[in-house]
Amino acid sequence: MIEDEIAAFTERGVLTVVPRSASGRGLAGDPAELLRHPVEEFLPAPGTVDRVAEALLREGLTVEARTDVGLTVSGGQALLADVFGHGVAVVRNKYIRDSPRYELVADGPLRSRVCPDLIAEVSAPRSGFELTAPPAVVAGHHLRLPDDAVRVAGAGPLHDAGIRGEGVRVVMVDTGLYDHPHHRAHGYRTSVVAALSHLDPAVDERGHGTAMSALLLAVAPDVSLTMVKMATEGFSFPVAAFQRAVAVAPDIISCSWGTMRAEPHLHLEVANAIRRGITVLFAAGNGSTDRPTAMFQSVATPGTITVGGVHVGPDGELRAADLASSYRSDVFPGRAVPDVSGPCGMLPNGNYILFPTQPGCMFDRRNSAYDGTAPDDGWLVSSGTSGATAYAAGVLALGVQQGWKLSADALAERCVPVTEGNSITGDECGGVSPNPATGHGLLTAGPTTLSVHMARC
Numbered sequence: 001m002i003e004d005e006i007a008a009f010t011e012r013g014v015l016t017v018v019p020r021s022a023s024g025r026g027l028a029g030d031p032a033e034l035l036r037h038p039v040e041e042f043l044p045a046p047g048t049v050d051r052v053a054e055a056l057l058r059e060g061l062t063v064e065a066r067t068d069v070g071l072t073v074s075g076g077q078a079l080l081a082d083v084f085g086h087g088v089a090v091v092r093n094k095y096i097r098d099s100p101r102y103e104l105v106a107d108g109p110l111r112s113r114v115c116p117d118l119i120a121e122v123s124a125p126r127s128g129f130e131l132t133a134p135p136a137v138v139a140g141h142h143l144r145l146p147d148d149a150v151r152v153a154g155a156g157p158l159h160d161a162g163i164r165g166e167g168v169r170v171v172m173v174d175t176g177l178y179d180h181p182h183h184r185a186h187g188y189r190t191s192v193v194a195a196l197s198h199l200d201p202a203v204d205e206r207g208h209g210t211a212m213s214a215l216l217l218a219v220a221p222d223v224s225l226t227m228v229k230m231a232t233e234g235f236s237f238p239v240a241a242f243q244r245a246v247a248v249a250p251d252i253i254s255c256s257w258g259t260m261r262a263e264p265h266l267h268l269e270v271a272n273a274i275r276r277g278i279t280v281l282f283a284a285g286n287g288s289t290d291r292p293t294a295m296f297q298s299v300a301t302p303g304t305i306t307v308g309g310v311h312v313g314p315d316g317e318l319r320a321a322d323l324a325s326s327y328r329s330d331v332f333p334g335r336a337v338p339d340v341s342g343p344c345g346m347l348p349n350g351n352y353i354l355f356p357t358q359p360g361c362m363f364d365r366r367n368s369a370y371d372g373t374a375p376d377d378g379w380l381v382s383s384g385t386s387g388a389t390a391y392a393a394g395v396l397a398l399g400v401q402q403g404w405k406l407s408a409d410a411l412a413e414r415c416v417p418v419t420e421g422n423s424i425t426g427d428e429c430g431g432v433s434p435n436p437a438t439g440h441g442l443l444t445a446g447p448t449t450l451s452v453h454m455a456r457c
Contacts, residue, residue, distance in 0.1 A: 002100050002233060002234045005102070005232050005234045005235055006090055006102065006234065008198060009090050009102070009104065009235055010077075010089075010090050011076065011077065012074055012075065012076055012077070012198065013074065013075065013076075013077055013080050013087050013088035013104060013124075014064070014072060014073070014074045014088070014104060014124075014125055014196065014237060014240070015072070015073055015074075015080065015084060015088065015106075015110065015122055015123065015124060015125070016070060016071070016072055016121075016122070016123050016124070016125050016239055016240075016265055017052065017056070017070065017071045017072070017073055017112070017119060017121075017122050018069070018070050018071075018119070018120050018121040018122070018123075018265055018268075019044040019048045019049055019052050019069070019070070019071075019118055019119055019120060020044060020048070020117070020118055020119065020120040021041065021042045021043055021044055021120070022043060022044060022045040022048075023041045023042075025037060025041045025042055026042065026120050026121070027042070027264050027265070027267070027268060029264050030264070031264050031267035031268070031301070031331050031332065032331060032332055032333065034267060034268070034271050034301070034302060034332075035302060035332055035333070035334075039268075039271045039272055039274075039275045040275070042069060042268055042271075042272075043068055043272070044068070044069070044118075048118055049066060049067075049068065049069075049071065051115065051118060052071065052115050052118050052119060053066055053071060055114045055115050056071070056073055056083070056114060056115075059079070059082075059083050059114055060075065060079055061073045061074065061075040061079065061080075061083065062074045062075060062197060064195070064197060064240055065196075065240045065241075065243035065244045065247065066243060066247070067243045067246050067247065067269060067272060067273075068272055068276075069268050069269060069272050070239070070243065070265060070268070070269060071243075072125065072195075072196075072237070072239060072240035072243060074196060074197070074198075081107075082113075083112060083113060083114055084110045084111065084112055084113075084122050085108060085109060085111050085113075086106050086107040086108040086109065086110060087106075087107050088104040088105060088106050088107065088124050089104070089105050089106075089107055090102050090103075090104060091103050091104075091105045093127070093260065095295050096129070098366065099233070099362055099366065100233070100234050101127065101129075101234060101235075101236075101260075102127075102234045102235050103124075103126070103127045103235075103260060104124045104125065104127075104235075105124055106123070106124045110122040110123060110124075121265075125237055125238075125239050125240065125263075126238070126239070126259045126260050126261055126262075126263040126266075127235065127236045127237075127238070127259070127260040128230060128231065128236040128238035128241075128257045128258065128259050128260065129236070129257060129258055129259070129260060129296055130174065130175060130206065130208040130231075130256060130257045130386060131256055131257060131258065131283045131285060131286050131288075131384045131385050131386040142352055142353055142354045142381050143343070143352060143353045143354065144354055145182075145214050145215060145218045145353070145354065145355070145356075146186065146214075146217070146218030146219075146221065147218075148353075149215055149218035149219055149343070149391060149394075150218060150219065152343050152391075152442075152444075153219050153391065153394070153395055153444050153445045153446075154444045154445055154446040155219055155220075155395070155398060155445040155446060158398055158445055158446055159221070163398055163401055163402060164220060164221050164222035164398070164401075165220030165221065165222045165223035165394070165397040165398055165400075165401055166222040166223075166401060167224075167401065168220065168223045168224065168251050168252070168397040168400045168401055169223070169224050169226070169248070169249070169250040169251050169252075170216065170220070170223045170224070170225050170226070170250055170251065170252045170253075170254065170393060170397050171225075171226045171227075171228055171245040171248050171250040171252070171253045171254070172209065172212065172213055172216060172225060172226070172227050172228070172253075172254045172255075172256075172390070172393070173228045173230055173238070173241045173242055173245050173253060173254070173255050173257070174208055174209030174212055174213070174227060174228075174229070174230065174231075174255075174256060174257065175204055175205070175206040175207065175208040175209040175210075175229065175230065175231040175236070176192065176201070176203060176204030176205065176206070176209045176210065176227060176229040176231070176358075177190055177192050177204060177209050177210050177213050177227035177229070178202075178203070178204040178207070178210040178357070178358035178361070178378075179202075180210055180214075180356045180357070180358070180378060181356075181378075182214060182356035183213070183214065183217070183356070186217070186221060187221075188213075188217045188221060188225065189222070189223075189224055189225065190213065190217075190225045190226070190227065191225075191226050191227070192226070192227045192229055193226055193227070193228050193229070193244055193248070194228075194229045194244075195228055195229060195230045195237050195240040195241035195243075195244050196237060196240055199229050199231075199232060201229055203358070204229070204357070204358045204361060205231070205232050205233035205358075205361055205362060206233055206361060206362045206363060207357035207358045207361030207362060207363040207364055207380070208256070208357075208363060208386065209227055209229065210355075210356060210357045210358050210361075211355035211356065211357045211363070211380065211382070211387075212254075212256050212355075212386055212387060212389075212390040213225060213227060213390070214355055214356050215353065215355070215387050215390040215391050215394070216254060216390040216391065216393050216394040216397075217394065218394065219391055219394025219395055219397070219398065219445065220393075220394040220397035220398050223394075223397045226245075226248050226250065228241045228242075228244045228245045228248075229241070230257075233362050236257075238255075238257060238259055238263070238266065239263065239265060239266050239269060242255070242266065242269050242270065242273075243269060245273075246269070246272075246273045246276070246278065249276075249278075250278060251278065251279060251397070251400050252278070252279045252280075252281070252393055252396055252397060252400065253273060253278055253279070253280045253281070254281050254389055254390055254392075254393035255280070255281060255282045255283065255299065255389065256283045256385070256386035256387070256389045256390055257283065257386070258282075258283070258285060258288055258296055258297050258298045258299055259297045260295060260296065260297070261295060261297060262292055262297055262331075263297070266299065266301075267299070267301045267331075270282075270299065270301040270303075270304060271301055271302070271303060274301075274303040274304070279305065279396060279400075279406045280301075280303070280304045280305070281304065281306075281307055281389050281392055281393050281396070282298070282299040282300070282301075282304050282305075282306050282389065283298070283306075283307055283384075283385035283386050283388065283389040284298060284306050284307055284308040284309070284324055284325045284326060284327075284337050284338040284385045284388075285298035285324070285325035285385055286323055286324060286350075286384045286385055286386075286424065287323075287325055287424050287425070288325055289325060289327040289329075289330070289337075289425065290327070290329050290330055290331045290332075290337075291330050292330055292331065298325060298327075298337065300329045300331065300332060300335050300337045301332070302332055302335060305339050305340065305392070305396075305406070305408050306337040306338045306339050306340075306408075306439075307339070307340060307341060307342050307385055307388045307389040307392045307443075308320075308321070308324045308325065308326055308337070308338030308340070308341040308342075308344075308385060308388065308423065308437070308438050308439055309323060309324025309341055309342065309343070309344025309345075309384070309385050309388045309423075309438075310324075310341040310342065310343060310344060310388075310418050310438055310441070310442040311343070311344060311345065311346050311352070311421070312343055312442070317420075318416065318418045318420070318441075318442060319346075319418065319420045319421035319429075320341075320418055320420070320421030320422055320423055320427075320428075320429050320435075320437040320438050321341075321344035321345065321346055321350075321388075321421070321423070321424075322346055322347045322421065322422055322423065322424055323344055323345055323346055323347050323350045323383075323384060323385075323424055324338075324341070324344050324384070324385050324388065324423050324424060325337070325338075325385065325423060325424055325425050326338060326423035326425050326427040326436050326437050326438070326439075327425055327427075328436075336436065336439075337439075338385075338438065338439040339408035339411070339439045339440065340392060340408065340411055340414075340415055340438075340439050340440050340441070340442075340443040341388060341415075341418065341438040341439060341440075341441060341442050341443065342385075342387065342388030342389065342390075342391035342392045342395075342442070342443060343383070343387065343388060343391055343442070344383050344384060344385060344387065344388045345382070345383035345384070347424070349370070350382055350383040350384050351370075351371060351381050351382065351383070352381070352382070352383035352387075353381065353382065353383045353387055354379060354380075354381050355379065355380050355381070355382065355387075356378060356379060357378055357379065357380050358378060359376045359377060359378035360375065360376040360378075363380055363382070364376060364377070364378060364379070364380055367380040367381065367382060368380070391443075392443050395414070395443050395444065395445045398445045399414070399445070408439075408440075411440060411443060412434070412440040414443055414444060414445070415439075415440040415441035415442060415443050415444065416441050416442040416444055417433030417441045418433060418435075418437075418438040418441045418442055419431050419432060419433050419435070421437065422437055423436075423437040423438075
């Protein structure tokens with residue numbers, strides 16, 4: 001119940017704590033500093049994170065997540081006010097009207113009285129938003145999982161040869177992973193870790209993560225997949241979830257979401273994960289960009305693989321998905337998004353892929369009014385760059401097993417050129433590839449004719 005969530009986070013707040021770097025260098029609210037200086041210059045001195053964590057634990061706070069560059073802590077409002085000067089309030093996000101979304105906002109300036117010489121910044125964490133298509137009436141066709149995803153990726157011959165993601169560790173940061181019969185029927189190996197101790201790992205209240213995991217696992221069915229649950233129905237904590245993902249030490253982290261307003265520290269966490277050798281994917285967005293003034297922020301940290309959208313028609317025709325974002329980054333000059341693309345539906349509704357989800361979850365209820373499924377049947381029809389990113393993560397998992405180099409440039413040879421169509425943000429393919437709308441094109445795992453049977457709802 002939303003009321004229970006509001007009560008829980010009103011009683012117990014969450015904060016992001018950033019230790020001072022050994023060099024004295026910080027982002028100062030400008031993630032572009034990561035273009036000017038090596039990530040190492042933003043790291044605390046050895047032992048600093050441990051000292052800060054131990055000191056905060058002694059005060060009675062809970063350390064929910066931690067990495068080399070930051071911590072997420074929680075505690076009762078009186079304790080937060082005592083240690084950091086103020087507590088945090090629960091505020092309804094008025095820009096999202098189709099579902100209740102809440103954020104935490106500090107009651108005043110935050111500064112730690114504990115280890116003030118070691119702590120550079122304390123802030124209330126931004127919320128995240130998952131990337132789904134706007135609902136509309138289903139036109140009658142969709143891709144089925146896993147078979148159609150395997151065909152689009154050209155992964156069938158690899159699966160037959162035993163290349164199915166065995167031994168590859170993938171973390172998906174999303175809303176959770178329900179134990180769906182679809183996943184059990186295919187023998188997928190999954191686990192769930194909660195970003196915060198008071199999130200229930202057995203529940204996917206929104207249903208987005210369960211759906212996205214099915215697409216990733218369709219392409220790479222034998223990966224070891226850990227879902228880091230970042231959300232309840234009303235609240236989400238992307239920084240804490242990403243920190244927990246890094247702690248798992250995976251090969252790949254897949255992120256089908258953005259943030260509400262700018263979250264500079266997330267870029268440092270992402271850049272540090274890449275420094276540690278983790279391949280990180282982010283969705284390009286379904287109309288969102290990283291314009292600093294925008295409510296909905298896509299994430300284009302340098303070194304990530306950003307994923308746009310390509311629509312694969314029933315005859316195999318490829319077009320840029322006019323539901324998917326493309327843009328030149330306002331945060332990181334010279335950065336173009338997307339790098340590659342995955343399968344994605346078209347405007348107005350993106351009705352393209354039949355996904356399993358938690359029965360009766362938020363998206364099961366919402367989409368049932370438009371997609372021909374029931375509000376409690378555990379299935380929905382949708383798509384967007386969320387699904388494109390999950391698909392791309394599955395392709396890269398097959399690549400890890402084969403020893404691919406996974407930089408954006410190296411993946412160019414793994415992409416099918418897309419030369420027709422335009423993105424939602426107005427970029428045209430212009431008859432050439434690569435292009436601003438789709439990057440290097442549709443990422444695939446192997447040779448494919450892209451002849452995909454479209455099933456009727």
